[in-house]
Amino acid sequence: MNDQANPSSAERAAKLQGMGSSRKRVEDARFTQGKGNYVDDIKLPGMLFGDFARSSHAHARIVSINKEAALAVPGVIAILTAEDLKPLNLHYMPTLAGDVQAVLADEKVLFQNQEVAFVVAEDRYAAADAVELVEIEYEALPVVVDPFTAMDADAPVLREDIADKMEGAHGTRNHHNHIFYWQAGDKEGTDKAMAEAEVVVEELISYPRVHPSPLETCGCVASMDKVNGKLTIWGTFQAPHAVRTVASLITTIPEHNIRIISPDIGGGFGNKVGVYPGYICAAVASIVTGVPVKWVEDKIENLTSTAFARDYHMTGKIAATNEGKITGLACHVLADHGAFDACADPTQFPAGFFSICTGSYDIPVAHCGVDGVYTNKAPGGVAYRCSFRVTEAAYMLERMIDVLALKLGMDPAELRLKNFITKDQFPYTSALGWEYDSGDYHTAMEQAMKTVDYEKLRKEQAANRAAFTAGETRSLMGIGVAFFTEIVGAGPVKNCDILGLGMFDSCEIRIHPTGSAIARLGTISQGQGHATTFAQILATEIGLPAEDITVEEGDTDTAPYGLGTYGSRSTPVAGAATAMAGRKIRAKAQMIAAYLLEVHDDDVEWDVDRFQVKGNPEKFKTMKELAFAAYNQAIPGLEPGLEAVSYYDPPNMTYPYGAYICVVDVDVDTGVVDTRRFYALDDCGTRINPMIIEGQVHGGLTEALAIAMGQEIAYDEMGNVKGGSLMDYYIPTAVETPEWETDFTVTPSPHHPIGAKGVGESPNVGGVPAFSNAVNNAFAHFGLTHTQMPHDHWRVWKTAEKLGLTG
Amino acid sequence: MIPGSFDYHRPDSIEAAIGLLASLGDEARVVAGGHSLIPMMKLRMATPEHLVDLQDITSLRGITINGAEISIGAMTTQAELIASDQLAAVCPILGLAAAQIADPQVRNMGTIGGNIANGDPGNDMPALMQALDAVYILQGPEGRRDVAARDFYEAAYFTALEEGEILTAARFSAPPSGHGHAYEKQKRKIGDYATAAAAVVLTVENNSCQTAAIALTNVGDTPLYAEEASQILRGSNLDKKTITAAANAAKAITDPAEDGRGPANFRTHIAGIMVMRAIEKAIERAK
Numbered sequence A: 001m002n003d004q005a006n007p008s009s010a011e012r013a014a015k016l017q018g019m020g021s022s023r024k025r026v027e028d029a030r031f032t033q034g035k036g037n038y039v040d041d042i043k044l045p046g047m048l049f050g051d052f053a054r055s056s057h058a059h060a061r062i063v064s065i066n067k068e069a070a071l072a073v074p075g076v077i078a079i080l081t082a083e084d085l086k087p088l089n090l091h092y093m094p095t096l097a098g099d100v101q102a103v104l105a106d107e108k109v110l111f112q113n114q115e116v117a118f119v120v121a122e123d124r125y126a127a128a129d130a131v132e133l134v135e136i137e138y139e140a141l142p143v144v145v146d147p148f149t150a151m152d153a154d155a156p157v158l159r160e161d162i163a164d165k166m167e168g169a170h171g172t173r174n175h176h177n178h179i180f181y182w183q184a185g186d187k188e189g190t191d192k193a194m195a196e197a198e199v200v201v202e203e204l205i206s207y208p209r210v211h212p213s214p215l216e217t218c219g220c221v222a223s224m225d226k227v228n229g230k231l232t233i234w235g236t237f238q239a240p241h242a243v244r245t246v247a248s249l250i251t252t253i254p255e256h257n258i259r260i261i262s263p264d265i266g267g268g269f270g271n272k273v274g275v276y277p278g279y280i281c282a283a284v285a286s287i288v289t290g291v292p293v294k295w296v297e298d299k300i301e302n303l304t305s306t307a308f309a310r311d312y313h314m315t316g317k318i319a320a321t322n323e324g325k326i327t328g329l330a331c332h333v334l335a336d337h338g339a340f341d342a343c344a345d346p347t348q349f350p351a352g353f354f355s356i357c358t359g360s361y362d363i364p365v366a367h368c369g370v371d372g373v374y375t376n377k378a379p380g381g382v383a384y385r386c387s388f389r390v391t392e393a394a395y396m397l398e399r400m401i402d403v404l405a406l407k408l409g410m411d412p413a414e415l416r417l418k419n420f421i422t423k424d425q426f427p428y429t430s431a432l433g434w435e436y437d438s439g440d441y442h443t444a445m446e447q448a449m450k451t452v453d454y455e456k457l458r459k460e461q462a463a464n465r466a467a468f469t470a471g472e473t474r475s476l477m478g479i480g481v482a483f484f485t486e487i488v489g490a491g492p493v494k495n496c497d498i499l500g501l502g503m504f505d506s507c508e509i510r511i512h513p514t515g516s517a518i519a520r521l522g523t524i525s526q527g528q529g530h531a532t533t534f535a536q537i538l539a540t541e542i543g544l545p546a547e548d549i550t551v552e553e554g555d556t557d558t559a560p561y562g563l564g565t566y567g568s569r570s571t572p573v574a575g576a577a578t579a580m581a582g583r584k585i586r587a588k589a590q591m592i593a594a595y596l597l598e599v600h601d602d603d604v605e606w607d608v609d610r611f612q613v614k615g616n617p618e619k620f621k622t623m624k625e626l627a628f629a630a631y632n633q634a635i636p637g638l639e640p641g642l643e644a645v646s647y648y649d650p651p652n653m654t655y656p657y658g659a660y661i662c663v664v665d666v667d668v669d670t671g672v673v674d675t676r677r678f679y680a681l682d683d684c685g686t687r688i689n690p691m692i693i694e695g696q697v698h699g700g701l702t703e704a705l706a707i708a709m710g711q712e713i714a715y716d717e718m719g720n721v722k723g724g725s726l727m728d729y730y731i732p733t734a735v736e737t738p739e740w741e742t743d744f745t746v747t748p749s750p751h752h753p754i755g756a757k758g759v760g761e762s763p764n765v766g767g768v769p770a771f772s773n774a775v776n777n778a779f780a781h782f783g784l785t786h787t788q789m790p791h792d793h794w795r796v797w798k799t800a801e802k803l804g805l806t807g
Numbered sequence B: 001m002i003p004g005s006f007d008y009h010r011p012d013s014i015e016a017a018i019g020l021l022a023s024l025g026d027e028a029r030v031v032a033g034g035h036s037l038i039p040m041m042k043l044r045m046a047t048p049e050h051l052v053d054l055q056d057i058t059s060l061r062g063i064t065i066n067g068a069e070i071s072i073g074a075m076t077t078q079a080e081l082i083a084s085d086q087l088a089a090v091c092p093i094l095g096l097a098a099a100q101i102a103d104p105q106v107r108n109m110g111t112i113g114g115n116i117a118n119g120d121p122g123n124d125m126p127a128l129m130q131a132l133d134a135v136y137i138l139q140g141p142e143g144r145r146d147v148a149a150r151d152f153y154e155a156a157y158f159t160a161l162e163e164g165e166i167l168t169a170a171r172f173s174a175p176p177s178g179h180g181h182a183y184e185k186q187k188r189k190i191g192d193y194a195t196a197a198a199a200v201v202l203t204v205e206n207n208s209c210q211t212a213a214i215a216l217t218n219v220g221d222t223p224l225y226a227e228e229a230s231q232i233l234r235g236s237n238l239d240k241k242t243i244t245a246a247a248n249a250a251k252a253i254t255d256p257a258e259d260g261r262g263p264a265n266f267r268t269h270i271a272g273i274m275v276m277r278a279i280e281k282a283i284e285r286a287k
């Protein structure tokens, strides 16, 4: 017999490049050749350009707007202000958080760089010239920059439009600058645990305002076809279907007459989830003019006006025994939402999934409360590679665990090991109500500690500290340990919706007669490599080679409805839909196979890429043959064709986790922190494409480095954005980025069809506390409990100075 | 991030360029590598109506070494400074400092002339030129004048360059062979200007410092030549105490602004640290 002709199951499986294969990214062929097609690459005949005149003030009444000089610029077609949008009732738009946001400033401006007038011109140069010439006269108003003073009795009223509306989208507002109070857990029980505890630690942990700053900024091209009444918008949308529904609700254009297309997207990280004034203005301008209108923001506009992230000021409190057993956790958060509440959290969760803040530990009782406030800053509050405030929660908790360790004189890793939820406690219900699907934290932590030789590192640190004290070195070694539990895959429709849109996702598959396929999904890749990985899921599920499967996303006229890509939800939700749709294909193929092989349905079994007769594997039909038969052979009782669609409403979230260890050297004379080593162990359940997982981890850790070490969107006391350009905003290059060591364990999700949990955000969630803990740990022996991020040169030096280590 | 409109001119000789500047008047600016000017135009902090591009003037390019005399044409790129073995042999600090400017893309375009004529206190080459006691050759409608780098800078973006003049070259004598040198720069990341930086050139004989020159970047509204600090080193045995005294003298002349890199006192402190480290490194390199 010829082996070559009869490849084994394993050989056939390898050929498919299905799940588990480090298949090369199919997207890269076009991206690496500069052949991607981004929003700004779209050029339509007659297309006009829009550009904003923006507010120079953080809080001011608009006295007058004079468009005359701007309108005189050759090529300028029109200039829109709030007055022009009012008759259309479009001067305000709904935010994803149940608030409204001014599309163009109505009577007053509430943050610097707020959109005031929209110039439409024949080219972007004329538009930019005209923007300079729009004369806006302001009357300055007192500014609220510090969220801690936003609810002072005499604080100025920021939102006059809702000043008398004390019932907000998330309950009662108890001050004119208050947005909501949201809480979870057992307040009384937690207070009691604190009162009775042997040890209590408390610390204000601030997570500064940062910005995802994707490589490509936000933008769109809106094109109204006045003949057929159809509005098409190409845009940088992370959730195209949601945009279509919201656009239909806002404009009253019927939903079938709106087509939303997300072309290639140059990174999103949450920045492209929200709805921005530019989209509305471009659409209005196109509806009015009947020609396409493009709006693309520049980097400064992106950093200063489209969605920021974090700005959470968290007072954490942990109760514990003298032996280090945690007996309770409390946290109050002051959340700075800026001028409008434009978060993108599920409706019932105005503080996202912050209540995951008990993390990986078996904490008997907990309570958290979040107060959202308005300030004179840009709106937003999006994910930044994190599902809904998980990174804030993880940062608070992982810093607090280190603070507790210091207080107890215990090793931070040992304290974590002592309090982990144990393997046999899963599925585990946390004190704040989440049901963790699966995990084995001890194994992960021990593997991490063993790989980096944790004990040796601590010995080396002891020697370094002695040398520092003896004046032999000016460098301090810091070791940061972080262990995080993520909550991703929003989510079960019963408790997760955005503006009433249930957060399921979808996949539709068509198998072509010759045995290749196209799959369309409700998600949209922004660099995650969906075209690669979703084809791999299908390859394994339906036995066709991944390279013969096209994955298409982002066009609402062709893709099935879905809620899009953010919050690490694509694999947990759309990935599941893909597997389920694939199984429907296989179920029909099984019937066809049984007919062709002349046996009963139950007498054939699946083997990699074929159905074979049980006990007689020589008799088989490959998926390719079955596809052809499905279309071209009359099968009694079956419709022709081979297609399937699945809408997947996940039964639960998934809970990826990881153990990260970071080693830094801090130069106390300059404040420079050098990352000597960073080890990241991730457990994201079943691994679809290990290479892509590593890429995601590398990218997320680089963002974590950026956030921990330098990123901040800061404001001065006048509400001016400080350093809102890439001159100052810290985007590390390859030079600043250390080498990442990645590792993994595999604990599949029991409720997910393929056991995958999602990984995109984990490194950001776990990386930030690992870096911050390392910097804090470098100074811990001098009594430092906590120093705020970012750990830039100046702040680190200042910490050293305060501790008397400089000079 | 879109500049105002402007006309573009591309002369092929120094004379033609000077002629254009004279006829176009004060709305004309020369553009060299464009890596300071064009970002400013995109931010509309500069709105010239005419750009006179110097790229085609070949006589402005190149490094000439004649014995100890070094002349660097204004249009010589930072990348060319790094690549020149000849220069590395007689005055290595130039290439080493150029390598600390931005990234390869910027250095492939950015010129030494643009860097020193720009007048931005964040530019790295001016302090280096002051430490080397370079002279700038300026050519204008009235002919040529030479201005010492130590006298050239007046305030941020204000220099001794008169309207209509072009800086054609920087000239200096190579420090004696065996000299020590260092350019120490603290920055937040690649592509960032200095929090503070220090250039040090010195010579040592029998453990005694013979010559020394120290200059500072980005801790005032001009580059700062630190004469007193340099003086402290000269004739000393370069021990720890002397180095600290020199650093303190250098710190005393700084007057940095607060910016994203930190408040003034931090930047002054870093200037002191950079001076100390640059002196130590220069001593190590001295033979």
Ligand SMILES: Cc1cc2nc3c(=O)[nH]c(=O)nc-3n(C[C@H](O)[C@H](O)[C@H](O)COP(=O)(O)OP(=O)(O)OC[C@H]3O[C@@H](n4cnc5c(N)ncnc54)[C@H](O)[C@@H]3O)c2cc1C
Pocket: B029, B030, B031, B032, B033, B034, B035, B036, B037, B038, B039, B054, B074, B075, B100, B101, B102, B103, B106, B109, B110, B111, B112, B113, B114, B115, B117, B118, B122, B123, B124, B125, B161, B165, B166, B167, B168, B191, B192, B193, B194
């Ligand atoms: C991201 C980035 C990071 C940077 N980081 C640094 C850094 O860390 N350190 C640093 O030193 N620089 C830095 N730069 C600036 C860079 O080095 C510039 O190239 C340099 O400052 C100017 O040189 P240029 O040839 O590009 O001049 P241009 O930008 O063309 O001109 C600058 C100014 O000088 C004038 N000018 C140019 N040539 C002449 C001449 N021959 N005679 C008279 N006037 C002239 C112009 O009119 C203009 O006013 C950075 C630039 C960028 C974009």
